[in-house]
Amino acid sequence: MANDKPFLPWSETPEPTSLKIDTSVPHPARVYDYWLGGKDNFEADRKVAEATHAASPGVVQGAKDNRAFLGRAVRFLAEQGIRQFLDIGTGIPTQGNTHEVAQGVTPESKIVYVDNDPIVMVHARALLRGTPEGKTTYVEADLRDPESILTHPDVLTTLDFDEPIAIVIVGTLMFIKDDEDPFSIVKQYTDAVTAGSYLAISHVTADFEPEAVGASAKAYNTGPTFFTPRTGAEIARFFDGFELVEPGMVAVFDWHPDDDPFRDTRLAGAYGAVGRKL
Incomplete structure (x- = not known):
């Protein structure tokens, strides 16, 4: 991973926005990619990832647990009859992407991927090919600007x-x-x-795990990007107007878990939950 030129599999000339990449500033999607064993990251991303891992070794398994939660949640939603997915903060493609899971259950499912990292969008457009029956669209935008996403022509022509x-975040x-x-x-987003x-x-x-997560946050937050751990009560606020499905808000690896004999040894560093709008 020493090469600062990640593989960019463009199948066509990339859009102009896809070339505006500041390699000196770590990006959460690329740090996450490094923890998952990916190669699409730069030195700035690796420094933050390695410092965080050194402070809290469980962070790498936590990233894998988070990714596994995504797959289980999307599969559950598809099994409930949901055929439309707005995946915001997509991250660099790896195994078990939203469209693969959803369209594996129902091929006609429609998915919109959104991320603000140009590298993510380059990879998404090149690699995330959906089924002929469904539709998969990619929008380069920022979670913090809902209007730009909710009114984007590609979103409106894909989702009804x-x-x-x-909504997957x-x-x-x-x-x-x-x-x-x-x-x-x-x-x-939820009002829409x-x-x-x-x-x-x-x-x-x-x-x-206050000590482990606190150490992780302290190490990660030494750079220009940082994250804010929140309490269960705070995270529950995101679900105002929604009814949580069983088992409610739990550690990510405890949400509809697959058989895993090592689950009890996991570092519980994140909540996972799914809610249905009333």
């Missing part, structure tokens, strides 16, 4: 807001500062969807 939509909201009012931001829609969120917390 008169029908239920699953996994491993992203902790990077929104308190003074940016993440609760108001999420409410703009009809009753019967779903919201799936995972979010870092120090509720379970």
Whole structure:
């Protein structure tokens, strides 16, 4: 991973925005990619990732647990009959992407991926190919600007807001500062969807392991990007107007868990929950 030129698999000439990459500033999606064993990261990302791992060795397994939660949540939603997904904060593609899971259950599912990292969008457009029956769209935009996403032509031609939509925001909201009012931001998305829609969120917390998560946050937050662990009560606010499905808000690896004999040894560093709009 020493090469600072990650593989960029463009199948066509990249859009101009896809070339505006500041390699000197770590980006959460690329740090996450490094923890998952990916190669699409730069020195600045690796420094933050390694420092955080040194301070809290459980962070790498936590990243894997978070990714596994995404897959289980999307599969659950598809099995409930949801055919539309708005995945915000997509991250660099790896195994078990939202469209693969959803369209594996129902091939006609429609997915919109949103991320603000040009590298993510380059990879998404090149690699995330959906089924012929469904539709997969990619929008380069920032979670903190809901209007730009909710009114984007590609979003509006892919998703029908008169029908239920699953809003998926996994491993992203902790990077929104308190003074940016993440609760108001999420409410703009949830207000835009009809009753019967779903919201799936995972979010870092120090509720379970305050020392380990505190050390992780301290190490990560030495750079220009940082994350904010939040309590269960704070994270529950994102689900105002929604009814949590069983088992409620729990550690990510305890949400509809697959058989895993080592689950009890995991570092519980994040909550996961899915709610249905009333």
